[in-house]
């Protein structure tokens with residue numbers, strides 16, 4: 001197309017920004033002025049650092065893509081999803097309180113999202129919106145850096161959304177058993193029933209009504225409760241820390257702060273530990289891969305979050 005006679009200088013050749021450039025070059029215009037759009041729908045949204053993590057990956061890999069952090073009230077979720085669909089977004093994350101409500105606005109569910117019954121990542125496939133649950137997959141990606149989940153005995157503390165995603169993905173990845181420990185027995189029993197019906201793993205419930213001591217047989221112990229989340233950084237699980245043994249992998253979903261009381265207790269007892277940043281980065285990596293086709297460098301994403309959480 002010939003440049004219009006406006007005096008504006010239009011690019012005459014395509015220039016790809018190099019991987020790792022981290023900067024938009026003032027002399028190298030992008031190939032297109034239409035960026036790939038992604039983002040997040042949640043409320044509250046302001047404290048969610050995912051935008052910084054994902055955009056760091058986009059910059060690092062020279063991707064002409066944006067991630068918009070959007071404050072979306074429950075009653076506006078349908079409009080937000082229709083808007084993303086109308087504007088051709090490549091996909092978006094859903095966080096609190098939309099992970100279940102978003103299901104009715106989607107065309108299809110990935111296998112594990114359908115078992116978990118919640119979606120935190122939506123991917124456009126042609127004109128269809130497909131719901132994925134990358135929380136549990138992100139956790140497994142973090143876990144696999146230290147051990148294979150197959151054949152392992154898991155203890156999952158909590159039975160909320162994060163626990164559900166982790167327990168289901170661990171069971172589908174071949175965990176031998178999942179022990180769900182929860183205060184609210186009905187909620188815990190629901191997760192155990194789901195694991196028994198939809199996965200091959202053995203599952204049992206322990207009601208959390210006193211100080212819990214993980215059994216010697218446990219190999220992976222995961223805090224999937226909200227205990228320890230900022231600003232309640234000194235909050236402790238009602239758990240006997242001497243039950244944490246050196247052969248155990250101890251993981252926490254709490255990303256802010258990354259060094260929770262549980263992680264410190266487990267380190268002192270010689271356990272291998274995984275903080276909540278590993279899971280957060282893991283789910284972000286999967287989202288970027290699904291939206292852009294590029295496998296992003298997790299170290300860039302983690303470094304961004306570490307800067308934020310230690311600032």
Ligand code: NDP
Pocket residue numbers: 135138157158159160161162163182183184185187208224225226227229237238253254255276277279280281283
């Ligand atoms: P939910 O509200 O769905 O579930 C909360 C769970 O925590 C319930 O099982 C609840 O037990 C339990 N719980 C809360 N307080 C206590 C307590 N004092 N003692 C024992 N158990 C307790 O929350 P989510 O599952 O969605 O989220 C949980 C945490 O996971 C959040 O802090 C969130 O930040 C984190 N998260 C981290 C991610 C990451 O990428 N790192 C991704 C997603 C979540 P009960 O049922 O008995 O009330």
